[in-house]
Amino acid sequence: MINLKTKSDIEAMAESGQILAKALEAAEEAVKPGMTTERLNEIVEKVILREGAKPSCKNYQGFPACCCISPNNVVVHGIPSRSVVLKEGDIVSVDSGAYYKGFHSDAARTFAVGKISEEAKRLIEVTRACFFAGAKMAVDGNRVGDIGSAIQQMAEEAGYGVVRELVGHGVGRSLHESPDVPNFGRAGKGVRLTRGMVIAIEPMINMGAADVRFSKTDGWTVTTLDGSLSAHYENTVAITEDGPKILTLR
Ligand code: MF3
Numbered sequence: 001m002i003n004l005k006t007k008s009d010i011e012a013m014a015e016s017g018q019i020l021a022k023a024l025e026a027a028e029e030a031v032k033p034g035m036t037t038e039r040l041n042e043i044v045e046k047v048i049l050r051e052g053a054k055p056s057c058k059n060y061q062g063f064p065a066c067c068c069i070s071p072n073n074v075v076v077h078g079i080p081s082r083s084v085v086l087k088e089g090d091i092v093s094v095d096s097g098a099y100y101k102g103f104h105s106d107a108a109r110t111f112a113v114g115k116i117s118e119e120a121k122r123l124i125e126v127t128r129a130c131f132f133a134g135a136k137m138a139v140d141g142n143r144v145g146d147i148g149s150a151i152q153q154m155a156e157e158a159g160y161g162v163v164r165e166l167v168g169h170g171v172g173r174s175l176h177e178s179p180d181v182p183n184f185g186r187a188g189k190g191v192r193l194t195r196g197m198v199i200a201i202e203p204m205i206n207m208g209a210a211d212v213r214f215s216k217t218d219g220w221t222v223t224t225l226d227g228s229l230s231a232h233y234e235n236t237v238a239i240t241e242d243g244p245k246i247l248t249l250r
């Protein structure tokens with residue numbers, strides 16, 4: 001079942017989204033070589049709490065932190081750790097959620113740690129562009145496949161792999177709602193998009209092959225099978241009568 005949101009629901013979700021955007025900006029400003037992923041998690045959590053929101057991910061299905069922090073070949077769901085130290089040239093994805101006035105917001109960014117290679121820069125930039133190509137299709141009357149197809153086309157044209165096992169999703173009073181929003185698919189296919197739907201569009205793009213591996217040790221960490229770098233860019237997007245409204249960007 002798809003939970004449609006009223007205008008006032010979407011206003012509350014926008015407030016939640018602005019808090020999350022602010023928290024991720026704090027992470028972007030703070031990220032530097034020598035920092036642990038645990039420290040980066042603390043910085044995001046501090047802003048979310050200071051703004052009167054709650055971290056959506058903490059204790060979600062047992063997840064132990066406020067953010068998923070995923071360096072280099074980690075695709076998503078990396079667990080922040082005092083023993084993971086970021087170094088010059090790394091890329092790092094930070095994915096978090098804020099719960100405020102009864103609604104979740106969900107967003108992720110991939111940051112450069114110090115100076116990074118041109119190839120890594122391009123991966124981050126294309127992943128971000130994939131999000132916007134998808135978000136542009138998030139309009140009343142389109143279908144979920146229009147979003148996925150736009151993202152897949154852009155990523156594959158750049159020579160990258162699109163992760164299949166993890167997908168975007170509806171967002172609202174629960175962090176994960178219907179429908180699934182894959183980053184691949186066929187234009188004109190899938191669930192019809194309507195005003196009042198709020199979805200997380202979240203391309204996870206690998207520099208190499210699309211295949212991923214799920215950690216059997218910690219139950220969370222997802223890495224690329226071939227060891228290549230992976231980037232993630234996500235925002236919570238409302239489908240409104242005025243078109244797509246990105247709630248987690250300032
Ligand atoms: N943005 C993440 C997702 O949609 C949220 C993960 S929270 C976690 O998968 F607890 F599941 F890690």
Ligand code: CO
Pocket residue numbers: 106107168169200202234
């Ligand atoms: Co998400």
